Amino acid sequence: MKFKVAVIGLKIGTCFSKAAVSLPDTELVIAYDRFYRENTSIDYKFYEENHIRIAASEDEIYASDADVVVVASPDHFHAEQSVRALRAGKHVICEKPLAPTLDECRRIIAAVKESGRQFMIAQVGRYSPGFETARALLNAGRIGRLVCLETEYAHDYTHSPGFMNWRRDPAIKRQGFLGGGCHALDLARWLAGDPLEVFCYMNHLFLPDWPAPDTGIAIAKFPGDAIGRVFVSIGVKRPYTMRTSLYGTGGTIICDNTSPSIQISESSLYKPTANVAFAEIPVSPKSHNHTAELKDFIDYLKRNEPTPTNVYEGAKTVLFAESAIRSAETGQPVKIVYDLE
Structure with a gap:
């Protein structure tokens, strides 16, 4: 069939x-x-x-x-x-x-x-081989307990306003921190679990004629006392990237969705006096699989x-973004309450 x-x-x-x-x-x-x-x-x-x-x-x-x-x-x-x-x-x-x-x-x-x-x-992002491999290594305990992660969505939309300029239409007022940033926000959730609290700063300097802030940095608390930073910019002047770093008690993983390899450093593989280095793991560079x-x-x-990437997973990522935006607007940390129904 x-x-x-x-x-x-x-x-x-x-x-x-x-x-x-x-x-x-x-x-x-x-x-x-x-x-x-x-x-x-x-x-x-x-x-x-x-x-x-x-x-x-x-x-x-x-x-x-x-x-x-x-x-x-x-x-x-x-x-x-x-x-x-x-x-x-x-x-x-x-x-x-x-x-x-x-x-x-x-x-x-x-x-x-x-x-x-x-x-x-x-x-x-959950189907990018680089991120899939990083998550498998993390879940296998290769870098120990997750302490901190940093992820980003850096993508200059200056020349990508969408058909009929829908991304910059003031009547729609698309929030770039959600519309594009949901890639990084969802990746953070997928790797570290559902965030408990978020504090965020945003500004509006790259694309001042667009209707919503174009750049933001969110700091979040995750389960297990892990912390994380999510950087989102739809105006940053650099090549597209979703570079992500995972810092664990036993090592570090650096990965993205466009490179042919990810990097891992495992403390169990070198002596305390040795030079610390990264090993490379080949992956298929597929950013939109x-x-x-x-x-x-x-x-x-x-x-x-049912698929694991279900409707609740989508809603939780929107909630993460909404909470970060509210924090930026109020100047206060926001505890994330998962009231989805």
Whole structure:
């Protein structure tokens, strides 16, 4: 049996479309973008050569015979489209962030519970081989107990405002700390556990004509007395990076999602007087591994099991971001209360 896949939003969504065409257990049956002809950055050739039906309206997606709907539209459409797909009886993969606000996340959670369908939040950092390897090493105890982590999302959006400038639209007021920073925030949660408290500073100096702060640094407390720093900037003048450092009682791991290796230093491998050095572990540099995401979701569907990257995982990352933003606005630390329903 092949699972029939539909995709809404054909910029980043085309990555899922191509995955659905390439995987043996999936079939791309329909796709939709409300600006399909206007947005010339869409890969028309792919859809034409593969004879993919392009829906004339969003309603056609929900009325189709698709088993899975991928919601890959801009952030502010995620809640409405996810809820409609779930109510239509579809399993859903939703691009990150789950939604712009926790209240919208709660609407999706309620729809998941009511529908009985499976739901995956596409936090693609969890499928980057560098981060997967780092987490496996951490969980295996290779660097001892986690003491501190530092992670970042540094990505200059100056020339990437989105189609029709939606990322910088004051009516939408997208929060870069959530919209882009959810990559780093989710990675911190995945590695260190759900944060307990956060304090954050933000400023608005790189992109002053954008509607929300462009740079922030959050300091958080994690379970087990670990602490962490999350740096997010959508205006920083440097190449894209999600460089992450994990400091444990027995060593250090340095990793990212674009390099062909990660580094590890283990105190058990050298004498106290020796020169401390890093060893390199080769990994595949895949920063946006959407094929692995879709395959994983389909594998869980085949086993009739819920995916670990479920709707609650998406909501917790939004809550982390909202708490950091509130801290920056009030100048006070914020205790994070996981009231998700």
